[in-house]
Amino acid sequence: MTVSHSDTPHAEYPPHFEPPHGSTWKFFFGPGLVRGGWMAGVGFVLGTLLVLALRRWWGWEPYWLTEVILVVGGMVATPIGFLGGIGAFDYWLHYISGRPTRPEDHSGHGARTWRDYFRVNTDHKVIGVQYLVTTFVFFTIGGLMAMFFRAELAQPGLQFVDSQTFNGLVSMHATLMIFLFIIPAFAGLANFAVPLMLGAPDMAFPRLNALSFWLLPIAGVMFLASFIAPGGAFGAGWTGYAPLAEGQPLGQTFFNMGVQWAGASSILTALNFLVTIITMRAPGMTFWRMPLLVWANFTTSLLVVIATPFIAGSQFFVMFDRIMHTSFFTPEGGGYVLGYQHIFWFYSHPAVYIMMLPGFGIVSEVISSMSRKPIFGYRLMALSLMGILVLGFSVWAHHMFVAGMADWLRVPMMITTLLIAIPTGIKVFSWTATLWRGRIHLNTPMLFALGFLTMFVIGGLSGIYLGSVPIDIAASDTYFIVAHIHYVLFGGSVFTIFAGIYYWFPKMTGRMYNERLGKWHFWLTFVSFNATFFPMHYVGLRGMPRRVFDYDSAFGDLNFVISIASFVLGASFIVFVYNMITSWANGPIADANPWRAHTLEWQVSSPPPIFNFDEIPQVVGGPYEYGVPGARHAVMSPAKEAEEVHA
Amino acid sequence: MRKGIVQLVAIGVVIGVLVTLVAVLFQWLPTSASEEFDRIQDIYWFATIMSIVIFSVVAAVVVYSVWTWRVPDDDDLDGPPIHGNTGLEIAWTAVPAILVIALGIVSAVVLSQNGEAGNRPLEVKAIGQQFAWKFEYSDYGDFTTGELVLPVNREARFTMEAVDVIHSFWVPNFGQKMDAVPGIETSILVTPTRTGEFAVVCAELCGLGHATMRAKARVVTRAEFDEWVKEKRA
Numbered sequence: 001m002t003v004s005h006s007d008t009p010h011a012e013y014p015p016h017f018e019p020p021h022g023s024t025w026k027f028f029f030g031p032g033l034v035r036g037g038w039m040a041g042v043g044f045v046l047g048t049l050l051v052l053a054l055r056r057w058w059g060w061e062p063y064w065l066t067e068v069i070l071v072v073g074g075m076v077a078t079p080i081g082f083l084g085g086i087g088a089f090d091y092w093l094h095y096i097s098g099r100p101t102r103p104e105d106h107s108g109h110g111a112r113t114w115r116d117y118f119r120v121n122t123d124h125k126v127i128g129v130q131y132l133v134t135t136f137v138f139f140t141i142g143g144l145m146a147m148f149f150r151a152e153l154a155q156p157g158l159q160f161v162d163s164q165t166f167n168g169l170v171s172m173h174a175t176l177m178i179f180l181f182i183i184p185a186f187a188g189l190a191n192f193a194v195p196l197m198l199g200a201p202d203m204a205f206p207r208l209n210a211l212s213f214w215l216l217p218i219a220g221v222m223f224l225a226s227f228i229a230p231g232g233a234f235g236a237g238w239t240g241y242a243p244l245a246e247g248q249p250l251g252q253t254f255f256n257m258g259v260q261w262a263g264a265s266s267i268l269t270a271l272n273f274l275v276t277i278i279t280m281r282a283p284g285m286t287f288w289r290m291p292l293l294v295w296a297n298f299t300t301s302l303l304v305v306i307a308t309p310f311i312a313g314s315q316f317f318v319m320f321d322r323i324m325h326t327s328f329f330t331p332e333g334g335g336y337v338l339g340y341q342h343i344f345w346f347y348s349h350p351a352v353y354i355m356m357l358p359g360f361g362i363v364s365e366v367i368s369s370m371s372r373k374p375i376f377g378y379r380l381m382a383l384s385l386m387g388i389l390v391l392g393f394s395v396w397a398h399h400m401f402v403a404g405m406a407d408w409l410r411v412p413m414m415i416t417t418l419l420i421a422i423p424t425g426i427k428v429f430s431w432t433a434t435l436w437r438g439r440i441h442l443n444t445p446m447l448f449a450l451g452f453l454t455m456f457v458i459g460g461l462s463g464i465y466l467g468s469v470p471i472d473i474a475a476s477d478t479y480f481i482v483a484h485i486h487y488v489l490f491g492g493s494v495f496t497i498f499a500g501i502y503y504w505f506p507k508m509t510g511r512m513y514n515e516r517l518g519k520w521h522f523w524l525t526f527v528s529f530n531a532t533f534f535p536m537h538y539v540g541l542r543g544m545p546r547r548v549f550d551y552d553s554a555f556g557d558l559n560f561v562i563s564i565a566s567f568v569l570g571a572s573f574i575v576f577v578y579n580m581i582t583s584w585a586n587g588p589i590a591d592a593n594p595w596r597a598h599t600l601e602w603q604v605s606s607p608p609p610i611f612n613f614d615e616i617p618q619v620v621g622g623p624y625e626y627g628v629p630g631a632r633h634a635v636m637s638p639a640k641e642a643e644e645v646h647a
Numbered sequence: 648m649r650k651g652i653v654q655l656v657a658i659g660v661v662i663g664v665l666v667t668l669v670a671v672l673f674q675w676l677p678t679s680a681s682e683e684f685d686r687i688q689d690i691y692w693f694a695t696i697m698s699i700v701i702f703s704v705v706a707a708v709v710v711y712s713v714w715t716w717r718v719p720d721d722d723d724l725d726g727p728p729i730h731g732n733t734g735l736e737i738a739w740t741a742v743p744a745i746l747v748i749a750l751g752i753v754s755a756v757v758l759s760q761n762g763e764a765g766n767r768p769l770e771v772k773a774i775g776q777q778f779a780w781k782f783e784y785s786d787y788g789d790f791t792t793g794e795l796v797l798p799v800n801r802e803a804r805f806t807m808e809a810v811d812v813i814h815s816f817w818v819p820n821f822g823q824k825m826d827a828v829p830g831i832e833t834s835i836l837v838t839p840t841r842t843g844e845f846a847v848v849c850a851e852l853c854g855l856g857h858a859t860m861r862a863k864a865r866v867v868t869r870a871e872f873d874e875w876v877k878e879k880r881a
């Protein structure tokens with residue numbers, strides 16, 4: 001697939017900066033994947049030597065300890081070498097070393113050819129696409145794993161894999177979907193859309209933005225590499241509970257460290273969003289004029305920076321227990337097993353909102369512009385995001401109702417959990433009311449948005465069952481949980497990601513996707529999704545625990561149906577991929593504003609100019625003033641016009 | 648508009664009836680075999696009725712809106728600029744708030760009832776070890792079995808112990824579940840109400856054999872239980 005847009009505004013970009021060296025020298029020593037490759041190797045050697053030297057110096061026998069070498073050499077020094085090699089640190093090192101900095105020539109900004117997508121690029125639009133393509137690669141891998149273990153589960157008993165592989169597949173599936181798909185796919189969409197929506201030329205810290213992206217494939221490769229570790233992939237679930245995780249084979253370390261890289265990526269991106277949203281709004285863009293997608297990412301970023309350090313901590317503690325024989329979570333040494341779960345869920349409950357709020361933002365954009373009506377109750381929509389943010393930090397122990405934690409914690413956690421349904425309900429009802437008396441365009445993004453709306457209600461309602469402690473005691477750790485998380489994360493988050501991709505596809509690529517295929521994709525997905533996950537409520541309540549390769553044969557028939565439906569669900573994804581690839585390569589050229597939306601990204605060409613706005617927009621009103629005569633969100637040019645609108 | 652409201656309500660009723668059929672035609676819950684699960688099932692139905700109403704309302708409005716106000720692709724008009732409605736917004740904040748708080752109160756009451764040990768419950772220690780359950784009857788001189796046997800209509804208190812990693816003691820028909828955690832002691836109460844054989848299932852991923860970590864629970868009459876105990880101690 002080529003992405004060279006000879007017929008699009010990309011051709012107007014300034015030419016590349018040519019370094020004053022020969023091309024062979026550049027091939028090996030210029031920033032890029034080649035230098036990334038060999039510097040990763042150098043990193044590994046240096047890291048290993050450092051470990052050996054230090055162990056020798058302190059006289060710690062044996063000098064060679066595989067797990068330590070692996071962590072320091074393989075999972076810290078190698079990635080740093082790689083990042084240095086591709087040039088993620090070039091500018092900073094230049095600066096730190098006191099050499100005269102090169103004047104910024106923007107050679108690392110924007111995409112002139114497809115090659116520019118494979119290097120450190122500081123353009124938020126390119127980074128957005130890099131994120132999305134990367135995350136969809138991991139979505140595909142994670143999805144194939146799901147097909148694989150669904151095949152195993154089609155019948156009771158073991159057929160295809162052994163139990164370590166099964167646990168590895170399930171753990172890897174969840175880990176990839178969460179850390180390498182949903183969270184970063186939202187970051188990708190936001191990367192593309194948020195600066196444009198704010199009227200900003202880029203993110204606040206473009207180099208940091210590039211670095212954040214490149215941390216991601218490192219995490220993904222690290223997770224996947226655990227399959228080749230002796231003993232197999234990490235198999236303690238995506239939750240990695242101690243002490244099970246502490247007794248796992250080597251593969252577990254890949255999880256402990258992979259989470260660090262994915263987490264670092266999230267945190268850096270979130271900081272970047274926060275600074276961008278606070279400081280780079282166009283003139284006139286007050287907080288109460290920001291599109292809800294921006295609000296959603298603002299809230300999400302706050303969640304990320306506050307919560308993510310906790311999962312990082314929890315994984316470090318497990319690793320310390322494994323390698324350095326500390327006893328954070330080992331009772332024999334005086335450790336406290338439930339401590340792990342408290343720390344883990346203090347991140348991972350907020351993380352479910354990290355995986356949902358950006359989707360709320362996308363859906364607000366889509367429903368409002370496709371219904372041709374202002375979003376219903378804009379301010380309450382923004383405030384309910386904030387409500388979820390605050391409440392989200394006070395409910396973590398609802399994942400521990402049967403974990404044996406202090407009894408007195410249960411009722412307060414139940415109350416806060418149930419209260420979260422209120423801001424969530426406000427959002428659902430407001431989207432529904434936005435539809436009312438609208439002029440509804442039922443195209444693919446809208447179908448996915450409405451699919452989200454209905455499916456998310458089901459997921460939210462099963463959440464309420466689980467919020468009630470006595471019901472949770474019966475339903476926890478069963479397939480009912482699996483049903484709940486897929487209704488909120490697939491019917492919820494993934495549907496919104498699809499909605500967002502179809503919605504911004506013309507803006508990102510300058511071309512239009514195929515509407516018929518889009519609709520096919522939606523209906524196939526919608527039907528097979530329900531056929532796959534709805535019956536899981538039933539088998540769960542009836543007595544099938546989660547994370548098992550074998551089960552009571554009474555559930556055999558339903559599991560067979562579920563597995564077949566899941567293969568259809570997998571196949572529906574092919575329609576999407578086909579549509580994306582063919583449309584990107586030669587779909588019809590898209591208009592600047594095919595949806596007649598008011599937000600700023602639609603006021604510039606498709607794809608947007610290299611620095612987004614050739615002139616600074618002046619924001620003069622709310623983002624969703626559909627149907628208000630003469631209303632505008634922004635004026636793009638002469639200050640004169642702005643004055644007229646003001647007057 | 649009048650006609651519209653009638654249609655909307657009709658759609659809502661149809662959806663509500665369909666969803667209700669789904670809820671009642673299938674037996675979603677296993678047969679309850681304990682007092683505790685009876686109470687839990689009451690809350691389950693409370694939550695189910697609430698869910699049916701909320702889902703039907705949202706789905707009806709979505710279906711009705713799309714059905715009534717869908718326009719062709721080339722339509723380029725806008726809808727009416729309705730920005731909100733304070734009354735409605737207050738209503739849909741307050742009504743769910745009341746519903747979930749009611750659910751919370753009912754749940755808290757049931758939780759405390761299910762957690763109240765009566766007079767001298769039968770003490771059973773459930774020990775989880777990769778990958779089997781062991782049961783110790785401390786009231787009867789500490790004998791250990793791999794099969795759980797309980798007298799009907801007598802409250803039993805399970806005290807959980809884990810030897811290696813976390814396991815979770817679960818009997819689907821009792822509706823009660825509790826993790827066995829290394830280093831701490833956890834417990835749960837069950838009052839069996841039905842004789843018969845049930846499955847004890849480990850519900851917390853505990854390693855390679857997790858899926859096969861099962862045991863049998865047998866609820867028997869008082870006399871049969873005494874008989875069994877005597878046999879075991881002999």
Ligand code: HEM
Binds near residue numbers: 399420481489
């Ligand atoms: C009305 C809102 C919601 C409520 C009341 C709710 C409640 C709960 C409760 C009580 C649990 C714990 C169940 C257990 O493990 O025993 C749970 C699990 C979970 N929820 Fe939700 N939830 C809600 C919405 C969401 C959303 C929006 C997401 C994500 C987008 C989400 C994702 C998850 C996940 C991933 C788990 C399972 C974690 C695991 O054990 O692997 N939930 N939910």
Ligand SMILES: [Cu+2]
Binds near residue numbers: 352395396399
């Ligand atoms: Cu949660």
Ligand SMILES: [Cu+2]
Binds near residue numbers: 815849853856857858
């Ligand atoms: Cu287990």
